[in-house]
Amino acid sequence: xxxxxxxxCGIPLDNPVIxxxxxxxxxxxxxALYDINCLGTFSFKGTTAQPRFGNPTPRIAECTAGLxxxxxxxxxxxxxxxxxxxxxxxxxxHKPVMANVSGFSVEDYAGACEKLxxxxxxxxxxxxxxxxxxxxxxxxxxxxxxxxxxVVAAVRRVTEKPLxxxxxxxxxxxxxxxxxxxxxxADGISLINTxxxxxxxxxxxxxxxxxxxxxxxxxAVFPVALRMVWQVYEAVKIPVVGIGGIASAEDVIEMMLxxxxxxxxxxxxxxxxxxxxxxxxxxxxxxxxxxxxxxEDIIGGAHGxxxx
Amino acid sequence: xxxxxLEILSNEPLAAGIWRMVLLGDTSDSAPGRFAELxxxxxxxxxxxxxxxxxREDRLTLVYKTVGRGTRRMTxxxxxxxxxxxxxxxxxFDLSRARDGAVxxxxxxxxxxxxxxARRLREAGCPVTAVLGFNRADEIFYEEEFRALGVRVEIxxxxxxxxxxGFVTDAMPGIAGSxxxxxxxxxxxxxxxxxxxxGQYSLEERMGCGFxxxxxxxxxxxxxxxxxxxxxxxxxxxxxxxxx
Numbered sequence: 206x207x208x209x210x211x212x213x214c215g216i217p218l219d220n221p222v223i224x225x226x227x228x229x230x231x232x233x234x235x236x237a238l239y240d241i242n243c244l245g246t247f248s249f250k251g252t253t254a255q256p257r258f259g260n261p262t263p264r265i266a267e268c269t270a271g272l273x274x275x276x277x278x279x280x281x282x283x284x285x286x287x288x289x290x291x292x293x294x295x296x297x298x299h300k301p302v303m304a305n306v307s308g309f310s311v312e313d314y315a316g317a318c319e320k321l322x323x324x325x326x327x328x329x330x331x332x333x334x335x336x337x338x339x340x341x342x343x344x345x346x347x348x349x350x351x352x353x354x355x356v357v358a359a360v361r362r363v364t365e366k367p368l369x370x371x372x373x374x375x376x377x378x379x380x381x382x383x384x385x386x387x388x389x390x391a392d393g394i395s396l397i398n399t400x401x402x403x404x405x406x407x408x409x410x411x412x413x414x415x416x417x418x419x420x421x422x423x424x425a426v427f428p429v430a431l432r433m434v435w436q437v438y439e440a441v442k443i444p445v446v447g448i449g450g451i452a453s454a455e456d457v458i459e460m461m462l463x464x465x466x467x468x469x470x471x472x473x474x475x476x477x478x479x480x481x482x483x484x485x486x487x488x489x490x491x492x493x494x495x496x497x498x499x500x501e502d503i504i505g506g507a508h509g510x511x512x513x
Numbered sequence: 514x515x516x517x518x519l520e521i522l523s524n525e526p527l528a529a530g531i532w533r534m535v536l537l538g539d540t541s542d543s544a545p546g547r548f549a550e551l552x553x554x555x556x557x558x559x560x561x562x563x564x565x566x567x568x569r570e571d572r573l574t575l576v577y578k579t580v581g582r583g584t585r586r587m588t589x590x591x592x593x594x595x596x597x598x599x600x601x602x603x604x605x606f607d608l609s610r611a612r613d614g615a616v617x618x619x620x621x622x623x624x625x626x627x628x629x630x631a632r633r634l635r636e637a638g639c640p641v642t643a644v645l646g647f648n649r650a651d652e653i654f655y656e657e658e659f660r661a662l663g664v665r666v667e668i669x670x671x672x673x674x675x676x677x678x679g680f681v682t683d684a685m686p687g688i689a690g691s692x693x694x695x696x697x698x699x700x701x702x703x704x705x706x707x708x709x710x711x712g713q714y715s716l717e718e719r720m721g722c723g724f725x726x727x728x729x730x731x732x733x734x735x736x737x738x739x740x741x742x743x744x745x746x747x748x749x750x751x752x753x754x755x756x757x
Contacts, residue, residue, distance in 0.1 A: 227727070227728075228722075228726060228727060229726055230725065230726040234514075234724050234725050234726050234743070235726075237514065238514065238516070250728075258731065258733060258738050259728065259731060262718055262719060262729075262730065262731070262732070263718075263719040264719075264721075264728075264729050264730075264731075265559075265719050265720065265721040265727070265729035265730075266719075267557065267558055267559045267583075268558065269556050269558070270556075270558055271558055272558055272559055272721060274721065274727065274729060276727070276728045276729060276731075279728045279731055279738065423558055424558075472558075474722075474726070475559070475721050475722035475726065475727050476552070476558060476559060476560060476722070478514075478516065478599070478722075478724065479516065
């Protein structure tokens with residue numbers, strides 16, 4: 206459908222709906238439920254240079270309108286992703302896919318991105334400089350503009366593929382990091398990753414998560430995400446992908462009005478596995494009701510409202 | 514996996530802290546050892562994974578223990594109410610290995626998934642012994658239901674208020690045939706120590722999605738990492754790392 210089309214870093218999308226990394230695996234489980242080729246694309250499970258088991262369990266805790274996770278980047282490593290998963294993926298997904306990459310050193314990021322960037326089906330590299338779960342890793346890159354720029358510049362040197370930097374919200378000024386990534390050669394910014402949180406089991410008097418703290422996501426974080434997308438849209442010229450608590454077609458419209466050219470849907474996939482398809486199917490009716498002819502027309506449309 | 518609306522036909526206490534909910538819907542994918550993820554009304558974001566106790570035609574029976582706010586909320590649901598569920602989750606027990614006989618060892622609410630297993634094994638003509646362990650006599654459920662299937666039932670209670678005083682392992686006869694186990698981790702470990710041989714063990718872990726994408730319930734096994742929800746919940750005893 207023409208009116209849902211959008212573009213992400215020069216690559217056309219049939220619609221702006223993208224399942225977020227870590228909530229969609231490699232798409233196989235969802236492909237058994239619906240034809241995932243209806244998606245704009247999807248961002249597959251965060252990949253690291255080496256295989257990782259992740260953190261000890263419990264890794265999941267429930268919250269009002271969301272959840273905490275401390276999975277810790279479990280993945281089979283870049284070699285297995287390229288050797289085993291991508292060859293299978295092209296049998297059930299026929300569009301460019303987004304590779305989400307994490308690392309614990311600048312070399313880790315550059316190495317994994319260089320390998321993944323050579324794969325024909327990879328459309329975008331989304332580099333996660335924000336995972337709050339891993340000691341000595343993601344957190345420091347995403348909270349320091351200099352370290353963030355260093356990673357972006359190193360990855361920029363090894364790939365021509367569009368480079369999207371996924372930002373952590375656990376910072377004082379999100380625009381400073383976003384500008385730093387843009388200056389270092391990023392083609393796009395996606396935000397937000399999870400907010401650092403915790404829960405305590407009152408009976409056992411200990412944290413629910415084995416790792417004490419974890420990343421908070423789900424509908425509860427939507428206003429925080431929307432605010433940060435708004436701020437980053439005003440701070441940079443490169444495309445912005447909105448992530449955080451999106452659960453409906455109306456949320457997608459709101460995110461796009463704040464400045465997102467596409468959106469990623471995360472937690473909701475875990476509790477309503479068909480949510481992405483439902484949102485895509487539901488968008489035209491919501492657009493009719495709101496008098497929106499084409500989604501591309503509304504990107505950043507709420508900015509400058511004071512002068513309207 | 515199937516996403517469907519189930520209608521509650523009944524929801525009542527079975528024993529101390531143990532409830533039974535019977536639901537109307539499509540049970541074609543509810544094999545022994547599999548589970549359903551229920552979406553609860555109210556403030557609960559994640560679904561609740563509950564193992565299948567029985568599935569007969571269009572009736573799905575779930576037996577659950579009230580342990581937290583979610584399961585307490587479940588007890589307030591009334592007949593006629595609809596509940597949204599993902600059904601047919603998990604791998605389930607492998608029945609094909611049990612021909613000459615099976616021993617089923619259950620601990621507490623872990624006895625529930627063994628019921629449909631026992632029924633299917635009996636229907637295939639397999640002799641079945643069920644060793645059911647509980648803390649106290651007032652927590653015992655389904656003893657008669659198991660017997661009605663022609664199952665030999667041994668009961669163990671920790672406080673000795675019924676059957677053999679002690680653990681499931683104290684009431685276990687010699688293990689002849691296939692072994693199927695479901696219960697708390699220490700109980701399963703004790704059974705493994707006693708049995709050593711093969712056996713199928715149904716695990717429990719805190720889950721996010723229940724269908725294999727969030728990696729919330731991963732465990733390390735002899736064969737690498739496995740997702741309890743999608744690769745399990747049933748694992749071969751020799752595949753599990755018992756830390757002993």
